[in-house]
Amino acid sequence: MEMEQGKIYYISFGGTQIIGRYIESDICNHCFNSELHYWAGHETFHRGKTWCVKHGIEEIRMASPAEKHALLKFEIEYETI
Numbered sequence: 001m002e003m004e005q006g007k008i009y010y011i012s013f014g015g016t017q018i019i020g021r022y023i024e025s026d027i028c029n030h031c032f033n034s035e036l037h038y039w040a041g042h043e044t045f046h047r048g049k050t051w052c053v054k055h056g057i058e059e060i061r062m063a064s065p066a067e068k069h070a071l072l073k074f075e076i077e078y079e080t081i
Helices: 065-077
Strands: 008-013 016-025 029-039 042-053 059-062
Touching: 008 042, 008 065, 016 042, 016 065, 029 065
Parallel strands: none
Antiparallel strands: 008 016, 008 059, 016 029, 029 042
16 A cells, blocks of 8 residues: 555554554655554554554554544644644
8 A cells, every 4th residue: 555645544463553644664664753552452642753664564544534533632732733
């Protein structure tokens, strides 16, 4: 899947889910401006340039409206947009 800069995507791998605003990709990683990270029942928000490895991705798609809203809530609170 070709991702577009500034769009919000859902990525899952190894029991972890990420909802992130895409910046760019390099050989090994996808980079995001901000992201919600779900793992083991915990939700954390990361801002600034974050990344996830390309290897082992099980699903990658455009985020649903509810997923976009969840990320936007944190982006507004932490003034990243």
